[in-house]
Amino acid sequence: MSVFIKYSKPGSLGAVFNVQVLWRFNSTTAESIRKEEDEEFRVLDILKKKDRQQKKQIRRADIQPDRADRMATDQNWGNVWPGPKTFHPSSVPLPIRQGYVPKGQAPPGKKANAELMKIPNFLHLTPPVIKTQCEAIKKYCTEWPKLLNSEETIEKHYPLEIISSDYCHASPTIRNPLARVVNLRIKLSSLNLDKRARDKFLRLIGDRYDEKTDLVTFIADRCPMRKQNLDYVNYLLTACYHESWSVEDWESEKTEEDMEYYDWNNNASKRSLVNWFLKCNNEEKELTDEEYKNFDISKIPNAEGYKNAVNSLMNDGECDATLKTYGSSVRKLLGLPEKKVT
Amino acid sequence: MNSSILKLAQICTTGQINQLSTVLASQLHISAPLCRVVSGKYRITKKKDRPLTYEMANPPHFIAHRKSWNSWNTSSLKDGLRRSETAVEDEFIRRFMNGTWHGLVCSEVIIKRQFNHIRVAAIIRRAVSPMKMYFLLGYTEELLSNWIQCPVTLELQTVDSFKDVVFKYI
Numbered sequence: 001m002s003v004f005i006k007y008s009k010p011g012s013l014g015a016v017f018n019v020q021v022l023w024r025f026n027s028t029t030a031e032s033i034r035k036e037e038d039e040e041f042r043v044l045d046i047l048k049k050k051d052r053q054q055k056k057q058i059r060r061a062d063i064q065p066d067r068a069d070r071m072a073t074d075q076n077w078g079n080v081w082p083g084p085k086t087f088h089p090s091s092v093p094l095p096i097r098q099g100y101v102p103k104g105q106a107p108p109g110k111k112a113n114a115e116l117m118k119i120p121n122f123l124h125l126t127p128p129v130i131k132t133q134c135e136a137i138k139k140y141c142t143e144w145p146k147l148l149n150s151e152e153t154i155e156k157h158y159p160l161e162i163i164s165s166d167y168c169h170a171s172p173t174i175r176n177p178l179a180r181v182v183n184l185r186i187k188l189s190s191l192n193l194d195k196r197a198r199d200k201f202l203r204l205i206g207d208r209y210d211e212k213t214d215l216v217t218f219i220a221d222r223c224p225m226r227k228q229n230l231d232y233v234n235y236l237l238t239a240c241y242h243e244s245w246s247v248e249d250w251e252s253e254k255t256e257e258d259m260e261y262y263d264w265n266n267n268a269s270k271r272s273l274v275n276w277f278l279k280c281n282n283e284e285k286e287l288t289d290e291e292y293k294n295f296d297i298s299k300i301p302n303a304e305g306y307k308n309a310v311n312s313l314m315n316d317g318e319c320d321a322t323l324k325t326y327g328s329s330v331r332k333l334l335g336l337p338e339k340k341v342t
Numbered sequence: 343m344n345s346s347i348l349k350l351a352q353i354c355t356t357g358q359i360n361q362l363s364t365v366l367a368s369q370l371h372i373s374a375p376l377c378r379v380v381s382g383k384y385r386i387t388k389k390k391d392r393p394l395t396y397e398m399a400n401p402p403h404f405i406a407h408r409k410s411w412n413s414w415n416t417s418s419l420k421d422g423l424r425r426s427e428t429a430v431e432d433e434f435i436r437r438f439m440n441g442t443w444h445g446l447v448c449s450e451v452i453i454k455r456q457f458n459h460i461r462v463a464a465i466i467r468r469a470v471s472p473m474k475m476y477f478l479l480g481y482t483e484e485l486l487s488n489w490i491q492c493p494v495t496l497e498l499q500t501v502d503s504f505k506d507v508v509f510k511y512i
């Protein structure tokens with residue numbers, strides 16, 4: 001017990017109390033009680049283990065308990081985590097663990113886990129939050145035109161496609177030089193061109209035409225801004241279109257060597273066929289080029305099939321199928337028996 | 343090797359060329375190349391008392407397998423813009439953080455960039471008073487955003503002591 005050193009005047013309450021204590025110190029009974037209280041066996045604690053354990057339990061007063069422990073289960077998560085943020089264990093009430101550990105151990109928990117802070121999280125993009133955000137921006141949307149209900153109608157009414165890219169990147173500037181590139185696509189069949197103009201158009205644009213998809217593609221990246229490049233591709237398309245419609249004087253000088261495809265009517269094959277037909281009928285006569293061209297082959301039996309076979313052989317190239325049709329058409333034309341299948 | 347060359351020279355000078363082939367066969371040998379990777383790895387101490395964080399416990403070749411990058415930006419992607427500038431700025435931010443929060447940063451400084459926004463994340467020891475921490479936070483954000491000319495946000499996590507981030511002892 002403690003020793004009171006204060007002496008007060010007799011007659012007051014404090015004085016009485018002090019007297020009693022002083023008396024207890026002097027009396028033998030009081031001393032024996034005190035001994036019984038301290039009867040516990042004292043251990044010599046050299047390493048001071050007891051003190052260490054006590055130190056650990058001390059909690060610092062200036063540190064708040066985790067916010068995650070006090071969160072209501074029906075709270076609005078969008079208010080807790082409104083925007084993109086690095087992971088913080090005190091605000092996320094989930095028992096998350098991350099890290100590689102040997103088999104049989106538990107991965108490190110969410111507290112003081114740098115791996116969780118590194119990875120980008122999507123805690124601000126939970127489904128209900130996305131839903132509310134979509135609801136909020138819905139008033140700025142317009143309805144889709146009802147008549148444009150299929151790909152075909154869209155292609156028919158809007159044949160021109162402009163493709164350009166926007167870039168999102170981490171940098172103090174939002175400019176990206178690649179954003180200037182503009183790509184214009186249009187189906188060749190949607191352009192109003194006749195046979196001659198189409199041929200001229202294809203010759204003008206060169207390798208910008210893809211036969212498989214029937215698409216004409218103009219790419220412009222020579223100007224520094226996207227607007228300028230857009231104007232440039234539009235100019236290119238317009239210029240090529242009008243140029244292909246204009247007929248120059250020298251275009252009449254086109255010969256058979258300049259033809260982009262094989263026309264059977266203009267070639268030696270028809271000439272020899274006509275000559276052979278006339279000889280068969282004993283009508284030897286000299287024909288001019290025009291007469292050869294305009295000779296009606298429907299008089300000759302099986303000549304139509306021969307014409308198509310030669311055309312496909314010359315235009316599509318030599319392959320098993322074209323050669324086979326060519327052979328069978330010649331047999332039909334000359335009245336020979338069908339080739340026996342061996 | 344030197345001694346063998348000397349021997350070879352001696353043999354040549356003395357004219358014992360017929361012994362040359364045997365000497366070459368016995369003396370010339372190829373050793374394993376000395377290309378042990380040392381960087382980013384820690385040695386095991388005798389007492390096994392070196393504390394390692396998770397980041398330190400996984401050597402660099404485990405990046406993208408067991409641990410992820412400390413810098414997240416689009417410059418390191420293929421055809422990324424401002425590669426060198428980003429790397430230098432990141433190094434500057436790391437050094438500034440380590441110096442400003444002296445002895446308090448317990449983990450690597452993680453730098454994430456989104457558009458022109460830079461997020462700096464780190465684990466900080468609670469060794470100074472909250473008032474000082476708030477001051478340092480504002481000070482760091484203000485100075486960094488003035489230098490880099492970008493909004494900079496510090497997203498810190500605090501721990502009681504360095505022991506909280508220790509992953510294992512080797």
